[in-house]
Amino acid sequence: xxxxxxxxxxxxxxxxxxxxxxxxxxxxxxxxxxxxxxxxxxxxxxxxxxxxxxxxxxxxxxxxxxxxxxxxxxxxxxxxxxxxxxxxxxxxxxxxxxxxxxxxxxxxxxxxxxxxxxxxxxxxxxxxxxxxxxxxxxxxxxxxxxxxxxxxxxxxxxxxxxxxxxxxxxxxxxxxxxxxxxxxxxxxxxxxxxxxxxxxxxxxxxxxxxxxxxxxxxxxxxxxxxxxxxxxxxxxxxxxxxxxxxxxxxxxxxxxxxxxxxxxxxxxxxxxxxxxxxxxxxxxxxxxxxxxxxxxxxxxxxxxxxxxxxxxxxxxxxxxxxxxxxxxxxxxxxxxxxxxxxxxxxxxxxxxxxxxxxxxxxxxxxxxxxxxxxxxxxxxxxxxxxxxxx
Amino acid sequence: xxxxxxxxxxxxxxxxxxxxxxxxxxxxxxxxxxxxxxxxxxxxxxxxxxxxxxxxxxxxxxxxxxxxxxxxxxxxxxxxxxxxxxxxxxxx
Numbered sequence: 448x449x450x451x452x453x454x455x456x457x458x459x460x461x462x463x464x465x466x467x468x469x470x471x472x473x474x475x476x477x478x479x480x481x482x483x484x485x486x487x488x489x490x491x492x493x494x495x496x497x498x499x500x501x502x503x504x505x506x507x508x509x510x511x512x513x514x515x516x517x518x519x520x521x522x523x524x525x526x527x528x529x530x531x532x533x534x535x536x537x538x539x540x541x542x543x544x545x546x547x548x549x550x551x552x553x554x555x556x557x558x559x560x561x562x563x564x565x566x567x568x569x570x571x572x573x574x575x576x577x578x579x580x581x582x583x584x585x586x587x588x589x590x591x592x593x594x595x596x597x598x599x600x601x602x603x604x605x606x607x608x609x610x611x612x613x614x615x616x617x618x619x620x621x622x623x624x625x626x627x628x629x630x631x632x633x634x635x636x637x638x639x640x641x642x643x644x645x646x647x648x649x650x651x652x653x654x655x656x657x658x659x660x661x662x663x664x665x666x667x668x669x670x671x672x673x674x675x676x677x678x679x680x681x682x683x684x685x686x687x688x689x690x691x692x693x694x695x696x697x698x699x700x701x702x703x704x705x706x707x708x709x710x711x712x713x714x715x716x717x718x719x720x721x722x723x724x725x726x727x728x729x730x731x732x733x734x735x736x737x738x739x740x741x742x743x744x745x746x747x748x749x750x751x752x753x754x755x756x757x758x759x760x761x762x763x764x765x766x767x768x769x770x771x772x773x774x775x776x777x778x779x780x781x782x783x784x785x786x787x788x789x790x791x792x793x794x795x796x797x798x799x800x801x802x803x804x805x806x807x808x809x810x811x812x813x814x815x816x817x818x819x820x821x822x823x824x825x826x827x828x829x830x831x832x833x834x835x836x837x
Numbered sequence: 838x839x840x841x842x843x844x845x846x847x848x849x850x851x852x853x854x855x856x857x858x859x860x861x862x863x864x865x866x867x868x869x870x871x872x873x874x875x876x877x878x879x880x881x882x883x884x885x886x887x888x889x890x891x892x893x894x895x896x897x898x899x900x901x902x903x904x905x906x907x908x909x910x911x912x913x914x915x916x917x918x919x920x921x922x923x924x925x926x927x928x929x
Contacts, residue, residue, distance in 0.1 A: 712885065
């Protein structure tokens with residue numbers, strides 16, 4: 448009965464030990480990865496130590512008992528414990544090494560992506576500047592809004608010059624019309640003078656006719672006078688003919704003057720309303736263009752600090768990625784400590800009733816140089832980290 | 838300078854107004870003092886009308902007189918300002 452009770456107690460102890468070891472390994476791994484590698488190792492060591500101490504104390508009497516020794520439970524439990532520790536430590540080390548590789552690849556990809564984003568941002572900023580500032584125009588270094596403003600000013604100036612020219616031209620034409628009108632007004636007087644000449648010619652003709660009649664009446668003595676009278680009549684007729692020709696030409700000139708006045712009136716009479724409409728439309732268009740250009744410039748100006756902030760954040764991200772080294776060293780440190788547990792676990796798995804090899808391995812572990820070294824990475828965050836040189 | 842003569846401007850002031858307006862201006866320039874153009878009826882003015890005004894102003898200036906335009910409606914006022922006539926004629 449006593450033996451049976453002891454066997455049940457031993458089974459319970461083994462379950463408890465297994466649970467303790469599993470908890471030590473799980474907690475130690477998690478502490479090592481997420482909190483601190485040394486903390487993980489210390490945690491595992493402390494729990495394993497406690498477990499071993501409990502094992503030795505509780506089983507001191509049964510170990511010397513032949514019945515229990517013959518049953519073989521303690522040696523089996525220790526062997527299984529060692530195998531489990533060995534397996535878990537190996538798996539933990541493999542996982543950590545895999546994680547180092549994955550982390551390295553991810554950080555490399557992220558660094559390249561951030562670098563590319565920064566280049567694209569610079570390119571985008573340059574394109575926006577090209578849009579807002581007319582950099583292709585080497586003569587002037589102004590913005591598009593300034594160019595548009597200058598263009599609008601030039602257009603107004605051109606329009607004003609056109610209007611001034613039109614007004615001056617119209618004024619000159621009206622003066623011309625007035626002067627031509629003055630000439631036209633002189634025409635009736637000239638015609639009147641010519642009509643007076645016609646009347647004189649007619650009277651002269653009549654007078655010469657009377658002289659010829661009187662000369663004929665005088666007979667031979669009046670023959671010479673008759674010749675003179677005929678010449679006078681001829682001159683009078685020629686004078687009347689010239690007068691008629693001049694009158695005809697003057698009337699033609701008067702007709703030409705009237706045509707000229709009509710032509711001048713057509714040229715001088717320009718509707719100014721359309722100029723007003725054109726001016727208003729041009730002002731509207733140029734105002735819209737200038738307003739748009741200024742708005743674009745304003746938006747670009749507002750974007751500048753955003754882009755700067757974005758670049759700054761990218762730099763921060765890229766800088767943070769540099770701490771991948773610290774993380775890798777951290778995990779390497781943890782792997783090396785786990786490696787040291789392997790001989791202990793191996794000793795446990797073959798220890799059986801002979802604990803001397805295990806005790807030797809524990810002593811070696813406690814005296815190990817590596818154990819004396821502290822973690823080279825002392826930082827707990829990327830903002831204030833530092834790496835100790837070995 | 839007091840306003841001596843007032844000329845009422847027609848509804849349309851263009852080339853057709855030439856003879857009548859010139860006659861009125863010539864007559865008005867016989868009287869000393871500024872010539873007032875009452876534009877309360879004026880609705881349309883073209884470049885020939887503006888040319889007539891400029892020519893008349895030159896005549897007035899030659900006789901040390903000047904022209905004043907009053908009661909202008911918005912449309913003809915805008916056209917006169919577009920032609921910068923306010924620089925040579927007093928537009929009220």
